[in-house]
Amino acid sequence: AQSVTQPDIHITVSEGASLELRCNYSYGATPYLFWYVQSPGQGLQLLLKYFSGDTLVQGIKGFEAEFKRSQSSFNLRKPSVHWSDAAEYFCAVVVGGFKTIFGAGTRLFVKA
Amino acid sequence: GAGVSQSPRYKVTKRGQDVALRCDPISGHVSLYWYRQALGQGPEFLTYFNYEAQQDKSGLPNDRFSAERPEGSISTLTIQRTEQRDSAMYRCASSSYRGSLISYNEQFFGPGTRLTVL
Numbered sequence: 001a002q003s004v005t006q007p008d009i010h011i012t013v014s015e016g017a018s019l020e021l022r023c024n025y026s027y028g029a030t031p032y033l034f035w036y037v038q039s040p041g042q043g044l045q046l047l048l049k050y051f052s053g054d055t056l057v058q059g060i061k062g063f064e065a066e067f068k069r070s071q072s073s074f075n076l077r078k079p080s081v082h083w084s085d086a087a088e089y090f091c092a093v094v095v096g097g098f099k100t101i102f103g104a105g106t107r108l109f110v111k112a
Numbered sequence: 113g114a115g116v117s118q119s120p121r122y123k124v125t126k127r128g129q130d131v132a133l134r135c136d137p138i139s140g141h142v143s144l145y146w147y148r149q150a151l152g153q154g155p156e157f158l159t160y161f162n163y164e165a166q167q168d169k170s171g172l173p174n175d176r177f178s179a180e181r182p183e184g185s186i187s188t189l190t191i192q193r194t195e196q197r198d199s200a201m202y203r204c205a206s207s208s209y210r211g212s213l214i215s216y217n218e219q220f221f222g223p224g225t226r227l228t229v230l
Binding site for chain 2: 042092099103
């Protein structure tokens, strides 16, 4: 069955430090992969997506993610975290062309 | 409007009552999705429409849940005889996706309806 695993329930990072959020997926075909961010009281916002081609994809707000087929991973990174990045982050895979399966999310805390 | 809107934003109801949750997608968006998000979890797919046709309802938990989109725009998710386990955030999303595996389009999410069943 298709699934998405985000092993870290929450992560705390100092402002200005680098960030990596882990995501592993299980899907037999070529995956369409996404990262979303959810701030309190807001809807989910798309950070970036991977369909094919270059395995390193750039997104909004300075985020990037790398697709590694051999590891079934799609980890999200940012070189320098800002306090405004504190939010919940969801990794997702689209199956069958439309059905999005989300991970359980990783909550990011940023300390001064 | 500029984005996906949902109403009400908060709904408190008593067990056994029916509730109707509304989603107003971005104008012109063909596809509409409903998700349920429990506390501490990611959104869980419920159902999906292309225009007014319900293409997939495999995620609806049981027959107390139903959804419609009669004119291919606004959608209503109805939960009959609510139970406490139905308490969750219900999210709607829309996209201009038309079913092509090559050209997946971004889903835009609404702010959600927080449902509490007492």
